Amino acid sequence: MIDPEAMSTMSAVSRSAAQRVPDKICNRFEGRDTTFAEFDRHVDQVASALDASSAKVVAYLGKNCDHVFEIFVGTTRSGGKFAPLNWRLAPAEIIEILRQYPPDILFFGPEFTAAVGEIAEALPNIQILAMEGGDGPWPTFEAWRDAQPAVPFSDRSSSSDPALVLFTSGTTGVPKAVLISHGNLLQPKLDSLPVKHIYDHWDDDDIGLIAMPLAHIGGIGFWIISFVNACTSVIQREFDPAGALDAIHRERVSKIFVVPAALQIVIQHPNAADVDFSCIQTVMYGAAPMPLPLLQEAIEVIGCKFVQCYGMTETTGTIAILPPEDHSTEGSARMRSAGRPAMGCEIAVFDPAGKPVKTGEIGEVAVRAPANMLGYWKNPEATAKTLRDDGWLLSGDAGYLDEDGYLYIHDRIKDMIISGGENVYPAEVESALYAHPAIREAAVIGVPDAKWGEAVRAVVTLKPDATLDETEVLNWMRGKLAAFKCPKAIDVIDVMPRNASGKLLKRDLRAPHWEGRERQVN
Structure with a gap:
């Protein structure tokens, strides 16, 4: 249940929930339960500790953890902004980000002691704290937090203040830091209250599974939705299909946000056949195109309401929604859409x-x-x-x-192919290729062509034990798309190149074909 009076800042949301449902579980993480009252008390301690060191910019390098949310809300209560970092990045990439956007304090997870050693050497002015005890000279988060008295700390933030800094994926150059305010995070949820928008509206007994990385809006944003509704969040350290299935079965999770690749792994996991999915009311998906055959399979396996959420970091997540009534196992033209504009x-x-x-x-x-x-x-x-x-x-x-x-x-826009004066959008071709029974993943690129300027070329990976007859696939494609959209050739590779965020690097697929040319268009 959302308290409209508390929707000004993240700190206000926390204080309200602690007063209304003090004994309800807020976060459940690896056997550790934290009630809303305990969470808010920890937020006060974090805010006091940050204030004592005059820290206004706080960063976190690590996997998902319940304490990270205390740091996030505590940072905003003290008037600062919180920046979770993508833990899949190499230390050199992280150092470059921190040089451009230096924090006052960097917290880190236990898997990143070696990386933090490099960071500390390169950036000695950053104060560093460990989330858990282990090797290294750094004090731990709990000791740092609990050194402060658990007394109320007045909220120093306002709706227009920046609360969160998220970094773009950085497929080229250093990632840009996106400034997101309290109002950006909370106003859309407040706007949706009158109509009980399916994305934002939760019942009191709903339970959310937080499995996507917190450095992405889909991860931290989904936790915020659960939090403002004063619902319990079951937090996974990182996405693990067996762990997700176990959480659904054991914790009776009712709400999930997942990217298509993760959803595919879950529903095709050997354990999926033994899981009772009846507790799940809504699966929200987004962050990448969802091939229609995969969506139909997921609807059949899980059997709940599905909601597509289209958005981006710069829009604080969802701006368009495809509601459950536009989903069906038979498929429809609208299932290829991103839906209609979200409220507001x-x-x-x-x-x-x-x-x-x-x-x-x-x-x-x-x-x-x-x-x-x-x-x-x-x-x-x-x-x-x-x-x-x-x-x-x-x-x-x-x-x-x-x-x-x-x-x-x-x-x-930058991936569009122009062949013979016709615009070809790779995602449309990739969706058609995905439906072929032998193909696991597909990427479509433009390559130089003396006659047409650019030619459409496909790069695919295959399903286990599958083989591919290029002629057969090309003929099969011509029955589904206009001739100018169909690939002229297909390359089979073992693994798609991806960046640290898991996004496909099409530039790596294009590079061999454009080598020695002044421009990447023809």
Whole structure:
């Protein structure tokens, strides 16, 4: 249950829940339960400790942990901002991020002692604390926290203040730091209260599974939804399909947010056949395209309501929702869409000149909403390119709106292929390839072609024990897509190249074909 009076800051949400449901479990993590009253008391101690050291920027390097949320809310209560780092990054990448966005204090998880040693040597002015005891000279979080008295600490934040710093994936260059305010995090949930929006509305006995990384809006944002509803969160240190299935079966989890790749692993896991999925009421999915065959399989296996959530870090998560009524095991055209605008969101599609296009025409997707970021930290140039003066945020995604207001995403603008003057969006071709019984993953790229400028080429990985007949697949594709969209050739590889966040690196697939050319377009 959301308390509308407490939806100004994360600190206010915490204080309200502690007063209304003090003995209810807030976080459950590896055998440790923390009630809402205990959580808020720890938040006071964290705020006092940060205030004593004048720390205003706090970072965390590590996997999911219940104490991280105490640090997050405690940092905001003391008037600071919290920055979770992607633990999949190499130490050199993390050091470069911290050079550009230096924190006052860095907390780290037990798996990253070696990496923190390198960070400490490169950046000696950052105070470092360990989440758990172990090797190294650093004090532990609990000792640091519990040295402070458990007395109320007055909230020093306001709705417009930055609360959270999330870093873009950084497929090229150093990731940008996205500044997200308390209002960005909370106002959309407040706006959805009158209609009990399925994404934000939870019943008092709902239980959420937090399995996605906290350095991504899908991870920390889903915990926030559970938290503002004063519901219990079951936290996994990292995504593990067997662990997720066990949590569903044992903890009777009712709400899940998951990326498509993780959902596929869960429903195809050998243990899935023995799990009682009847407790799950809603599966929310997003952060990557969901192939239709996988979605149909998931609906059949789990048998609950499915909700697609389209958004990005810069919009503090969801801006468009495809509700359960638009999902079916038979499939429909709308299941290929990202849904309609979420409550309080305006979505438009612009041409390269920044003007709205006609219904059904492809352009760049833009959003105007209360959850749009404040901007990029210390990067006004990048902010100006993304946030227009009239409030529209340019997504970088190519898509169109149909006559009913449903949004269809084709691809990233930069990934579009132009072949013979025709625009080809790789995601559309990849979705068709995915339906082939031999193909596990598919990536579509543009390669140089003397006649057409660019030619469509597919790169795929295969399912176990599968083989691929290129001619057969190409003929099969021609029955599904226009000829100019169909691949001219298919490469089979063992593993797709990905960055530390798990995003596909198409530039690595393109590179051999464009070597020696001045531009990556033809």
